[in-house]
Amino acid sequence: MSVTTAEKTAVQTESRARAFRLWVTAGPGLFWIILFLLIPSAVLLGIAFMSSNDYGSPTMPLTTQPFQQVAGYSLLGWDDGNIIIFLRSLEQAGIATVVTALLAYPIVFFIMTRPESVRPLLMLFIVLPSWTNQVVRTYAWLELLGPNAPLTWVAHMLGLVPPDLGIAPGGFAVTTGLAYNYLPYMIVPLYASAERLDWTLVEAGRDLYASGFRLFWHSVFPQTVPGLLSGVIFVAIPAFGDYVVPQLLGGDRALMIGSLIANQFTETPDWPYGAALTLIMLVFTGAGLVAFRVLSRKLGGSGEATI
Amino acid sequence: MPFDRNVNSPTYLTPVPGTPTAGTPAAGPSPASSISNRGAISLTGITRIFAGTVPAVDGIDLNIEAGEFFTLLGPSGCGKTTLLRMIAGFEAPDKGRILISGREMQDVPAHKRAVNTVFQSYALFPHLNVADNIGFGLRMRGVKGAERGRRVNDIMELLQIAQFARRNAAQLSGGQRQRVALARALVNEPEVVLLDEPLSALDAKLRNELQVELMRMQKRLKMTFVFVTHDQHEALVMSDRIGVMSKGKLQQVGPVLDVYEKPRNVFVAEFLGLSNIWPIQNLGSGVVEMPLGKLQISASIGAERLAMIRPEKIWIYNDSQRPEDRPNIFRGVVREAIYMGASTQYRIEVAGGHFVLALDTNNISAERSWQPGEAVAVELKPHNIMLIES
Numbered sequence: 001m002s003v004t005t006a007e008k009t010a011v012q013t014e015s016r017a018r019a020f021r022l023w024v025t026a027g028p029g030l031f032w033i034i035l036f037l038l039i040p041s042a043v044l045l046g047i048a049f050m051s052s053n054d055y056g057s058p059t060m061p062l063t064t065q066p067f068q069q070v071a072g073y074s075l076l077g078w079d080d081g082n083i084i085i086f087l088r089s090l091e092q093a094g095i096a097t098v099v100t101a102l103l104a105y106p107i108v109f110f111i112m113t114r115p116e117s118v119r120p121l122l123m124l125f126i127v128l129p130s131w132t133n134q135v136v137r138t139y140a141w142l143e144l145l146g147p148n149a150p151l152t153w154v155a156h157m158l159g160l161v162p163p164d165l166g167i168a169p170g171g172f173a174v175t176t177g178l179a180y181n182y183l184p185y186m187i188v189p190l191y192a193s194a195e196r197l198d199w200t201l202v203e204a205g206r207d208l209y210a211s212g213f214r215l216f217w218h219s220v221f222p223q224t225v226p227g228l229l230s231g232v233i234f235v236a237i238p239a240f241g242d243y244v245v246p247q248l249l250g251g252d253r254a255l256m257i258g259s260l261i262a263n264q265f266t267e268t269p270d271w272p273y274g275a276a277l278t279l280i281m282l283v284f285t286g287a288g289l290v291a292f293r294v295l296s297r298k299l300g301g302s303g304e305a306t307i
Numbered sequence: 308m309p310f311d312r313n314v315n316s317p318t319y320l321t322p323v324p325g326t327p328t329a330g331t332p333a334a335g336p337s338p339a340s341s342i343s344n345r346g347a348i349s350l351t352g353i354t355r356i357f358a359g360t361v362p363a364v365d366g367i368d369l370n371i372e373a374g375e376f377f378t379l380l381g382p383s384g385c386g387k388t389t390l391l392r393m394i395a396g397f398e399a400p401d402k403g404r405i406l407i408s409g410r411e412m413q414d415v416p417a418h419k420r421a422v423n424t425v426f427q428s429y430a431l432f433p434h435l436n437v438a439d440n441i442g443f444g445l446r447m448r449g450v451k452g453a454e455r456g457r458r459v460n461d462i463m464e465l466l467q468i469a470q471f472a473r474r475n476a477a478q479l480s481g482g483q484r485q486r487v488a489l490a491r492a493l494v495n496e497p498e499v500v501l502l503d504e505p506l507s508a509l510d511a512k513l514r515n516e517l518q519v520e521l522m523r524m525q526k527r528l529k530m531t532f533v534f535v536t537h538d539q540h541e542a543l544v545m546s547d548r549i550g551v552m553s554k555g556k557l558q559q560v561g562p563v564l565d566v567y568e569k570p571r572n573v574f575v576a577e578f579l580g581l582s583n584i585w586p587i588q589n590l591g592s593g594v595v596e597m598p599l600g601k602l603q604i605s606a607s608i609g610a611e612r613l614a615m616i617r618p619e620k621i622w623i624y625n626d627s628q629r630p631e632d633r634p635n636i637f638r639g640v641v642r643e644a645i646y647m648g649a650s651t652q653y654r655i656e657v658a659g660g661h662f663v664l665a666l667d668t669n670n671i672s673a674e675r676s677w678q679p680g681e682a683v684a685v686e687l688k689p690h691n692i693m694l695i696e697s
Contacts, residue, residue, distance in 0.1 A: 198430070200430040201430050203397050204426060204432070206417040207397075207422075207423055208447055208495070209418045209419075209447040209448050210443075210447045211416070214447065215418070218432065219432065222432070225434075
């Protein structure tokens, strides 16, 4: 009898210890997720279905009007402005992603082929700029691309930009700013997969008569696809919602979704509309991620490719 | 003693610098190289020094004949893989000339050489299936769809891997991958096939099977195979000729039998198997003085200072039954008997505390074995004793 009791107590102690370990290890993460993801998302969701008072703050009654605004409907009828901003954001993020990928490959392979001792230093130089504030770095581009900047003179001479305007503000300046800002986020994952490159496959390619681009395409590129896919996600998603770059380099004609959302909380306050815009953007980003995951699985990328 | 009848086969075929073998032009590119030397390799003074170290490959002169199965044998770090990589074009020699099929090749990049490699790790492209891996070389050379498909199918049939055509390389076993790697090289009908320890990752049974299969394949296709290995057994099983390498230099080049039976020096003797080696002093008229006593030998005595005999060439008798009328018989005591299945290895102590290593076959008629402590006599027949250099 006493043995059974002792066993029971031991089992209880064991399961209690297990529960304790579970809470200690999972607790902080769970706390973080609840406090900074679930609660704000719930608040966001709530606000998105509320009306807006005269000062743009959320108020009762509940309504779907903010989402109608997102779709382009207002008291004045339907307007394509939001659709254009959405498509422009998509286009800018897409171009920035392609540009960063095209720039990242030669940079990564330059670093890869340096002696092992200097590679960490070179990677540091790549990452270092992103330790300074994005606003400061973007302002620097304004100095290079603004109306009286040297690069603008070149553009004037080539007739690419009308004489009285700068490259910035404008769409091209936004693309440049986005590509510059997010380049490290493409280089780092690409470098990680290039570092594990099986050079024997490159030799096998050479052995089987491949050279130049075909050698790269068949024996190097497939090995870097996981890194490339990670890089695409790290660049495309934040670039899609970027606020600083279009705000500073874009001007009115290059407005992106990030600026549009920001406006609803600053210049022309309308919290419910801003919340609805944010929700829709989240839904599209999530859908994009899922689609991308399916696609990268088909491409044979491993799980690490998608975050 | 299966090797006995060949003991008197030709002497060492180590090439002498500046004397190319027949069929290989002495110098210069010869575009009109005949069919007969397609696949012949001639290396002259090949040297490769990696930054700031001793030469990895040090002045190698070697002729490999067309259609030959040639093995470069040596311990790791002896330079055999570096030499193979220079033939493939992955490394450039610092000095020396490489002729393949009579054409000068040392400055030709790898992708322009009619040479294909079977890599140690197989190096199959993970994003391509088996058939596409095999067809890769043909595709790069612009061989079109139907012709390419036919050739890929033919080689897959030959190597019995047709059923895996659509599979990914990752889904294959080690032995199957090895076949795919071989097919990927053979399908291009190269002048030379280079094999860099392609069997080392396989288990012993599969390795033995593939050794024989590889050898048969080479005999059937009559392509030149240059095989690199550190496994002396593998080298003996497969090769026509072996080049034994150590410290960047060729120690001996010759037919399998010669290299095993008549090693030129201590390194070759010990690398290719077990051996008894003793210092000798020439007493004249075919007799030498060595630690065991006086020894009669049939080889003519030159400058060599060592005598060598393989353990399986030593005859063991019960001490009471030892022949009295023959030379080179030494009495001793068995100190150690190691049963190894097909044979038993004995360590026998003879007069003066010296040891003789002897190997006796456990064949059906030999219902004899000796236990440690038994008194025996060993016979070292004069024609089995080889003179070697240190």
